Amino acid sequence: MELKYKRVLLKLSGEALAGDKKTGLDYDTITPICRAVKRCADAGVQIGIVVGGGNFWRGRSSGAMDRTRADHIGMLATAMNALALADALEHLGCAVRVQTALTMASVAEPYIRNRAIRHFEKGRIVIFGCGTGNPFFSTDTAAALRAAEIEADVLMKATMVDGVYDKDPNKFADAKKYEQLTFTEVVNNQLGVMDSTAAAMCRDNGMTTLVFDLHRPDNIYDACMGQKLGTLVIPE
Numbered sequence: 304m305e306l307k308y309k310r311v312l313l314k315l316s317g318e319a320l321a322g323d324k325k326t327g328l329d330y331d332t333i334t335p336i337c338r339a340v341k342r343c344a345d346a347g348v349q350i351g352i353v354v355g356g357g358n359f360w361r362g363r364s365s366g367a368m369d370r371t372r373a374d375h376i377g378m379l380a381t382a383m384n385a386l387a388l389a390d391a392l393e394h395l396g397c398a399v400r401v402q403t404a405l406t407m408a409s410v411a412e413p414y415i416r417n418r419a420i421r422h423f424e425k426g427r428i429v430i431f432g433c434g435t436g437n438p439f440f441s442t443d444t445a446a447a448l449r450a451a452e453i454e455a456d457v458l459m460k461a462t463m464v465d466g467v468y469d470k471d472p473n474k475f476a477d478a479k480k481y482e483q484l485t486f487t488e489v490v491n492n493q494l495g496v497m498d499s500t501a502a503a504m505c506r507d508n509g510m511t512t513l514v515f516d517l518h519r520p521d522n523i524y525d526a527c528m529g530q531k532l533g534t535l536v537i538p539e
């Protein structure tokens with residue numbers, strides 16, 4: 304089977320790494336995800352990963368804490384997840400590098416775009432931690448930014464539902480799934496795929512995004528091979 308996408312940016316939520324525990328790290332959940340990523344890398348896909356931190360910390364639930372400080376704590380949570388993913392991938396035999404937007408030289412490389420590209424060319428998986436390095440920006444926006452910077456063929460957003468719906472399918476039995484839509488429709492209809500900043504960045508940089516279900520980790524491989532799944536969000 305032939306690759307559809309040669310270079311991808313995979314966005315994983317922090318909650319996806321917690322499994323049924325809902326918090327922290329669950330390696331029974333993480334390992335199958337990493338096996339799917341390895342399968343893609345073995346097939347020749349160049350993979351960058353942006354991971355959230357919601358399994359450890361959510362800034363919006365930090366009460367009266369200063370927003371900037373709360374977001375900095377969230378960035379540190381993403382760094383923990385990045386290191387955990389790197390460890391799981393390395394145990395599977397993958398070559399991995401972690402790059403962070405905040406400097407933490409003892410545990411990770413600083414984010415340098417050209418170095419990340421060089422890692423891809425050498426067959427390494429690159430995990431990007433600490434979001435954009437700035438408060439007030441989500442990890443979805445970080446994923447859109449890194450996808451544009453590394454010139455990814457597609458941004459893959461692995462979620463807990465099998466695509467984009469007009470309303471929450473967990474609450475409404477008549478929720479309608481979209482096969483394809485534009486970023487303008489995402490923003491105008493407030494569909495909740497990603498925040499408006501991330502959607503605008505994808506639209507303005509021509510970044511196609513595929514939203515699919517992570518409950519079956521091999522969807523990551525199937526998506527790279529071009530199999531029809533999830534919802535495709537396209538620029539105008």
